Amino acid sequence: MDNFYRDNILDHYKNPRNFGRLKKPDVSYSEENVTCGDKIGMEVKFRIQNSEFKIIEDVRFWGEGCAVSMASSSLLTQKVKGMDVLKVKNLGKEDILKLLGIELTPTRLKCALLPLEVLQKALQGK
Amino acid sequence: MFDLKKVKKDFPIFDRLINGKRIVYLDSTASTLKPRKVISALNDYYTRYSVNIFRGLYTLSEEATAEYEKARQKIARFIGCGNPKEVIFVRNATEGVNLVAQAWGEINIGKGEEIVSTVMEHHANIVPWQELVKKKGAVLKFVDFDNEGYLDLNDLEKKINRKTKLFAVTYMSNVLGTINPVSRIIKTVRRINPQAKILIDAAQAVPHLKVDVDNLGCDFLVFSGHKMLGPTGIGVVWGKYELLDGMFPYQFGGDMIKEVYLDKTVYKEPPHKFEAGTPHIAGAIGLGAAVDYLFELGMDNVRLHEIKLTEYGLRSLKGIDGLTVYGPQKAQERGGVLAFNLKKVHPHDAAQVLNEDNVCIRSGHHCAMPVHTKLHIPASCRASLYIYNTEEDIDQLVLSLQKAVKIFT
Numbered sequence: 001m002d003n004f005y006r007d008n009i010l011d012h013y014k015n016p017r018n019f020g021r022l023k024k025p026d027v028s029y030s031e032e033n034v035t036c037g038d039k040i041g042m043e044v045k046f047r048i049q050n051s052e053f054k055i056i057e058d059v060r061f062w063g064e065g066c067a068v069s070m071a072s073s074s075l076l077t078q079k080v081k082g083m084d085v086l087k088v089k090n091l092g093k094e095d096i097l098k099l100l101g102i103e104l105t106p107t108r109l110k111c112a113l114l115p116l117e118v119l120q121k122a123l124q125g126k
Numbered sequence: 127m128f129d130l131k132k133v134k135k136d137f138p139i140f141d142r143l144i145n146g147k148r149i150v151y152l153d154s155t156a157s158t159l160k161p162r163k164v165i166s167a168l169n170d171y172y173t174r175y176s177v178n179i180f181r182g183l184y185t186l187s188e189e190a191t192a193e194y195e196k197a198r199q200k201i202a203r204f205i206g207c208g209n210p211k212e213v214i215f216v217r218n219a220t221e222g223v224n225l226v227a228q229a230w231g232e233i234n235i236g237k238g239e240e241i242v243s244t245v246m247e248h249h250a251n252i253v254p255w256q257e258l259v260k261k262k263g264a265v266l267k268f269v270d271f272d273n274e275g276y277l278d279l280n281d282l283e284k285k286i287n288r289k290t291k292l293f294a295v296t297y298m299s300n301v302l303g304t305i306n307p308v309s310r311i312i313k314t315v316r317r318i319n320p321q322a323k324i325l326i327d328a329a330q331a332v333p334h335l336k337v338d339v340d341n342l343g344c345d346f347l348v349f350s351g352h353k354m355l356g357p358t359g360i361g362v363v364w365g366k367y368e369l370l371d372g373m374f375p376y377q378f379g380g381d382m383i384k385e386v387y388l389d390k391t392v393y394k395e396p397p398h399k400f401e402a403g404t405p406h407i408a409g410a411i412g413l414g415a416a417v418d419y420l421f422e423l424g425m426d427n428v429r430l431h432e433i434k435l436t437e438y439g440l441r442s443l444k445g446i447d448g449l450t451v452y453g454p455q456k457a458q459e460r461g462g463v464l465a466f467n468l469k470k471v472h473p474h475d476a477a478q479v480l481n482e483d484n485v486c487i488r489s490g491h492h493c494a495m496p497v498h499t500k501l502h503i504p505a506s507c508r509a510s511l512y513i514y515n516t517e518e519d520i521d522q523l524v525l526s527l528q529k530a531v532k533i534f535t
Contacts, residue, residue, distance in 0.1 A: 004478060004479075004482075005475070005478075005479070005533050005534075010533070010534070013534075014534075034491070034495070037473075037490065037491060037498070037503075037504025037505035038474075038504070039504070064504065065472065066472035066473075066474035066475045067472065067474075067475045067534070068474070068475075108474070108478065111474060
């Protein structure tokens with residue numbers, strides 16, 4: 001636990017990548033984790049290849065939260081830029097843990113997974 | 127004053143080390159630790175007379191019944207109640223509020239009538255009333271608190287009127303630590319509307335202050351056992367006997383009946399009318415033991431210890447750069463609940479760093495979202511104090527918080 005707040009996580013927390021808003025997002029969604037007061041929004045712009053194939057051209061996140069949820073958002077947005085939407089819809093817990101590179105207790109897992117949940121809901125057009 | 131070292135030794139959990147470090151427990155507002163006396167009482171019940179009550183005429187059952195009722199008497203005496211029949215066992219304070227909302231509220235709240243609560247309540251003293259007014263077409267109003275965390279008594283005068291049927295208020299805020307001037311508040315409410323009933327959420331008061339229901343003048347008072355050294359799953363509703371007598375039962379079934387025919391049932395009198403089914407016998411007996419323990423320490427001493435430690439805590443926390451403590455800043459006017467935020471550290475991150483040193487605090491909204499909304503913060507850290515806490519615990523809290531500040535700046 002002593003190296004829980006690794007440089008990587010702190011760096012993404014203090015200097016979040018893709019933080020902000022898109023001018024004209026194709027989809028967006030935001031959600032709150034009420035137990036800890038985290039709030040995260042995701043905005044996505046697509047590049048449409050053909051009727052079945054969509055790619056995430058650009059993505060931004062906004063909100064406020066703990067280091068884990070903010071770093072997770074930042075790392076996730078970096079990862080999904082340029083990715084096939086279908087593949088993003090299939091991302092799961094393990095992918096996020098791999099991005100963060102730390103072990104999490106069940107309570108903190110919620111903070112880490114909130115960004116993915118929000119992004120996937122945005123992609124579902126919720 | 128009591129001997130702090132001796133008190134600490136009464137709690138076997140402190141023998142435990144986690145990762146070689148001692149436990150600094152600062153979350154008693156959520157739940158307190160348990161002294162050996164309480165653990166022994168539970169163990170004794172389960173080992174020596176673990177049978178049902180009110181049923182058998184054999185020795186074991188008579189013993190269990192006697193111990194269960196003795197616990198009720200001890201608890202009654204502890205809260206200054208002369209009639210143990212006014213003490214109803216429930217699971218916790220939350221169930222206590224729900225009991226009053228259903229058993230009293232269902233028959234006494236009508237369309238357009240008003241229930242008044244406050245913005246500083248725990249969710250347990252908000253949500254049951256929201257549901258009740260929804261069902262009845264009644265109105266729910268909230269008395270505000272001011273910037274220093276005191277209940278706004280001018281607002282109270284505005285919110286209470288002739289339509290008020292019930293005023294539900296906390297004795298002590300579980301976030302701000304504010305100790306409300308309950309006697310004065312009750313007099314104000316009675317002056318404006320003598321018919322209005324008053325419920326006190328004493329979940330944070332009974333464990334920390336001398337509470338005297340017979341002199342307080344309220345109608346109902348609820349609290350939880352696990353926040354006052356007792357087991358989880360046991361709590362109390364105290365209510366004036368004539369009110370309890372006129373109320374509807376809470377749940378129906380065994381133990382709460384006098385006679386059952388296929389077409390009708392005659393209910394028992396209070397408190398048994400409200401205790402359907404086999405209760406948490408061990409829990410009640412354990413809470414009785416907790417009350418014995420607190421009585422031996424003396425509630426005046428408990429309060430003195432907490433004032434001293436709260437003063438020390440407020441002073442120590444203010445020494446940390448960028449730290450804000452919420453609620454009244456005078457230790458005499460508040461309990462040992464210290465909610466705070468650090469400028470650059472999210473409460474969850476602070477709690478996580480503190481956990482590395484086994485410093486147990488709470489982070490989040492502490493079941494009081496409206497308090498946080500009013501303070502314009504999403505969450506807070508909360509360190510809370512009890513009889514086993516020392517200045518060393520606070521020193522460790524400060525050291526660990528400084529560590530968190532260092533990581534995040």
